[in-house]
Amino acid sequence: MTTARPNLVNLEAVSKAYGTTVVLDAVSLGVGAGERIGLVGPNGAGKTTLLRLLARREQPDTGRVSHTSGLRIGYVDQRGDLPGSAAGRGDTVRDVVLRAGTAEHEWAGDAAVRAVLAGLGLTGPDQPGQDQPGLGMDAPVGPLSGGERRRVGLAAALIHPTDLLILDEPTNHLDVEGVAWLAAHLRARRGALVVVTHDRWFLDAVCDGTWELSRGQVQRYDGGYAAYVLARAERAKLAVGAEVRRQNLLRKELAWLRRGPPARTSKPKFRIEAAAALVADVPPPRDTVELHRFAASRLGKTVYDVEDVTLRAGEKTLLERATWRLGPGDRVGLVGVNGSGKTTFLRLLAGEVSPAVGRVVVGRTVRAACLSQDVTELPPTLRVLEAVSEVGLVARLGTVELSAAQLAERFGFPRGRQWTPVADLSGGERRRLQLMRLLMGEPNVLLLDEPTNDLDVDTLTSLEDVLDGWPGSLVVVSHDRYLVERVCDTVYALLGDGKLSALPGGVEEYLERRRAAVRAEVAVPAGSGPSGAAAVRNTAVRNSAAQSGAVRSGAAQSRTAKKELARLERVLARLEEREAALHHQLAEHATDYQRVTELDADLRAVRAEREEAETAWLELSDTL
Numbered sequence: 001m002t003t004a005r006p007n008l009v010n011l012e013a014v015s016k017a018y019g020t021t022v023v024l025d026a027v028s029l030g031v032g033a034g035e036r037i038g039l040v041g042p043n044g045a046g047k048t049t050l051l052r053l054l055a056r057r058e059q060p061d062t063g064r065v066s067h068t069s070g071l072r073i074g075y076v077d078q079r080g081d082l083p084g085s086a087a088g089r090g091d092t093v094r095d096v097v098l099r100a101g102t103a104e105h106e107w108a109g110d111a112a113v114r115a116v117l118a119g120l121g122l123t124g125p126d127q128p129g130q131d132q133p134g135l136g137m138d139a140p141v142g143p144l145s146g147g148e149r150r151r152v153g154l155a156a157a158l159i160h161p162t163d164l165l166i167l168d169e170p171t172n173h174l175d176v177e178g179v180a181w182l183a184a185h186l187r188a189r190r191g192a193l194v195v196v197t198h199d200r201w202f203l204d205a206v207c208d209g210t211w212e213l214s215r216g217q218v219q220r221y222d223g224g225y226a227a228y229v230l231a232r233a234e235r236a237k238l239a240v241g242a243e244v245r246r247q248n249l250l251r252k253e254l255a256w257l258r259r260g261p262p263a264r265t266s267k268p269k270f271r272i273e274a275a276a277a278l279v280a281d282v283p284p285p286r287d288t289v290e291l292h293r294f295a296a297s298r299l300g301k302t303v304y305d306v307e308d309v310t311l312r313a314g315e316k317t318l319l320e321r322a323t324w325r326l327g328p329g330d331r332v333g334l335v336g337v338n339g340s341g342k343t344t345f346l347r348l349l350a351g352e353v354s355p356a357v358g359r360v361v362v363g364r365t366v367r368a369a370c371l372s373q374d375v376t377e378l379p380p381t382l383r384v385l386e387a388v389s390e391v392g393l394v395a396r397l398g399t400v401e402l403s404a405a406q407l408a409e410r411f412g413f414p415r416g417r418q419w420t421p422v423a424d425l426s427g428g429e430r431r432r433l434q435l436m437r438l439l440m441g442e443p444n445v446l447l448l449d450e451p452t453n454d455l456d457v458d459t460l461t462s463l464e465d466v467l468d469g470w471p472g473s474l475v476v477v478s479h480d481r482y483l484v485e486r487v488c489d490t491v492y493a494l495l496g497d498g499k500l501s502a503l504p505g506g507v508e509e510y511l512e513r514r515r516a517a518v519r520a521e522v523a524v525p526a527g528s529g530p531s532g533a534a535a536v537r538n539t540a541v542r543n544s545a546a547q548s549g550a551v552r553s554g555a556a557q558s559r560t561a562k563k564e565l566a567r568l569e570r571v572l573a574r575l576e577e578r579e580a581a582l583h584h585q586l587a588e589h590a591t592d593y594q595r596v597t598e599l600d601a602d603l604r605a606v607r608a609e610r611e612e613a614e615t616a617w618l619e620l621s622d623t624l
Contacts (some may be wrong), residue, residue, distance in 0.1 A: 007032050008071055008164050008192055009054050014063035015216075020202055023049050026063070031164060036186075036193045038203040041213035042320055042412065043456045045149065047196045049167050050213060051082060054194060071164060078169040078196075082141060084152055093122060094137040097155045107159075111610065114156045119181045120151045142622045147173030147338075153260035156186065162310065165197040171202055172453065175338045175479045175506060177514055188583035198455055200225040201481040223483075225457075302363035303350055303445060303473045304407030306500075309358035320498030321357070326445075331474045333484035335510050336494035342477040345446045346370065346495070347473065353436035353567075369443035373450050378422050378430060378453050384408060386434060400469060407436050410466065412459050428454035435463065436587040444472040452480040481507050516576075568613055575610040582606060 007030035016024040023046025029052065045560065051066055052058040055075050097117070098107050107113045117123040122135050125434040135148055139354045144152065150173050157165060165186075171179045183205040186193060197203060204224035205208070212228070216239050221228045304326040311319040318341030326332060326349075336342050338476055345355045348360060350370045357430050374511060379387055388404040395402045402410070408418050411432045425433065431454050438446065446467075460483065467474065467487045479482055484507060493510045495517075505510040582603045 003040070006068070007233055008068050010064075010066045011053065011060075012066070012223055014053060014060040014065060016046070016053065016058075016060050021422070022216045024053075024060070026219050028063075029211070029218055029220065031192050031194060034190070034192055036196070036210055037209045037211055038204070038207035039194060039196045040225075040228070040457045041209045043426060043454075045213045045456075046216075047213055048168055050218075051075075051077075051194065051196060054164075055166050061362060069162075072162045074160065074165045076150075076153045076157050076170060078165045081347065082149060082185045091141055092137065093135060093139050093141060093152055095150055096141055097122065097137075097159065102142060104436050111607070113159045116155055116185070119258075120145065120155045120158075122151065122155055122176070123227060124480065146309075150174075154182070158189075162191055166194045166358075167193070167197075169197055170195060171197050171199040171479065173338075176335050176481055177337060177480065177511060179479055179620070180202060180307055180511055184583070186257070192266040198457055198460060199480055199482065199483075200454055200457065200460070204482075205230075223242055249603035252491070253393060265489075285478070301328070303330070303366055304362065306348075307359050309348070309355040309360065311341065311344065311348055311553045312356050313323055313341060316341075317498060318344055318494065319500070320357075322498065322500050324492075326473055326475065328473060329471070331487060331489045332476070332493070333488035333491045333507075334475060334477045335479075335484065335491060335507060337514075340494040340496060342494060343373065343449055345500075346449055346475065346477060350447055364424075366445055367441075367443045368440040368445040369441055370447040371431075371438060371449055371451055373453065380421075380423040380433060383419045383512075384413055384421055384422065384425070387422055388436050391437045392442065395436075395440050401483045404436075404440065407439065410462050412456075412462065426454070428459070431455060432459060439470075446470070446472060447475045448474070448478070450478055451476065452478055500616045568616055571613050572610060575606055575613065579603065579610065580607050 009031045013026045013027050013028055015022070015026055039050065041047050049058065051531040055073050056065060056067065058324075058553070059065075083307065098113075100295060109118075117137070123137060133615070135144075135151065141149070141152060141533055147240060150170075153165075154170060157167075170182060174182065179199060179202055183202055183513050186206050188553040193206070195203075195206065204226055207224045210224065211231070212221065220229045223231075292517070304324075306322060306324040308320055309322050309334055310317065311322070334342050334345065339474070347370075348355065350363070350368060351360075378389070382390065385404060385408060388408055393404055395404075395407050403417060405415070410416070412419075413429075413432070422430070422433065432450070451463065457464070460480075464486050473489070476484060476488055491506045491510065492514070493501045493503055495501055495513065501513075503513075505512070582599055
């Protein structure tokens, strides 16, 4: 019999309103110890407000929020606010993350802290295996960008022990590899978690429960995003008078989940038959053959031919003599670490930058539309419907015609909201509006740069539904793994070698290639040396030891010490591999408490042995 987990936070009949808008209406719920909850809902539904109430950063109008005694909470908001009042002073990243006055040896000797700092690009390379420098622990926090402040805030929350971690859009400004690292870290981390994110792959990878906030109420579901979609579709199917279009969208999404990659394993096994029944009569998300035929008739044979191109950004070479082709109806996802040149490549296709060498051949019938990350192209003096109608009155998406008002409704602007001034729109609403304006122009090529930023899950589903029937060529740059797998047929990567590399295995192949690059980079010729987090501290020590050893290379004592050092490096590599395997097993057996206890004991033993080996390595290296 499973013992119920005690609640760390309780909300009892909590209500909250802003003016006449009620975001929470007599809501009662709790966060149990060890629970991992994903919070979803439309933009403006009150997700951030609910997080702030859970953390007692905001008070309810009525009702009560209670915490267990001594509850430790880590909180990262989406605005990039840093802990304390650091943002207004001359504090450094070190002061904010590690707290002012922390000596270097205190964090450098802690493998867990080093792993977080390296994983978030605050020490060493921005990502392991990447040639650009990390942010640096001594960087002042005042001039940091929003993305950099997000990473600093995440690090400050992750390295300190907490009972409850609350994260508001933590994947914003992280690339695909960074999102994968954060998901793996949170799976291995103890304690409860409540997270708001539009990244559906991340929800599936991390969460074991989902809360849906809508119209002032919270619906609770077991499982991550896939299970939530299934349960929500079941409720919609049984609900009297449910909207037919919404049911179709959900069932279409289920068809994708069921037919998607085998790695999507978070669906509850006991619901597989129910899912099969729900999607038995649903066609594939899109008819690829028909869309290719339609696209060829609109575009001809040539869309973009990149021929022997060298592309530079300042002194950095992004592409070296690269050749690549985008054909009619091709749907391409482009991935790579931050700074690898993805946005610059889109600008190359759009004709905004020129190659240093080579040429880009553009088909005569190509009408490209490019969605930038900044969305600065909107007319602030117009209202939503006026801004859409200014481009066109009717959008033709394949064989379907939609008026400006109908398209606005599909993108989350109901009739009453269509007369809102553009200047009053939120970031997510502005991005939705610009997408509509692009589609109203009836382009036959879409170049989308991070289209999912600031969009809620329902809007993402609507966007994917529109793209399913869109007959043209598509290039998407996105850290949203779910979107890339959902709407793209092929994936390419910028891996820093001057090439556009095709990835038949998709995003998973990209991540494996990056892991392989990391392993190759940290390998030591005389035997595998410390990798991952240990490399952060050991690199400088090893360089110093090598210089000292060269002076005394003839001494027998030095040769013996070097052999022992190499042996310890092999031991450390083996122990780190063992620790990583135990983290993976803990994630797999998260609901088997007896097995978790056994694995946790093994993990503590491995950590103790590794710390002992690291201490011996450092002491020995000091003698060389």
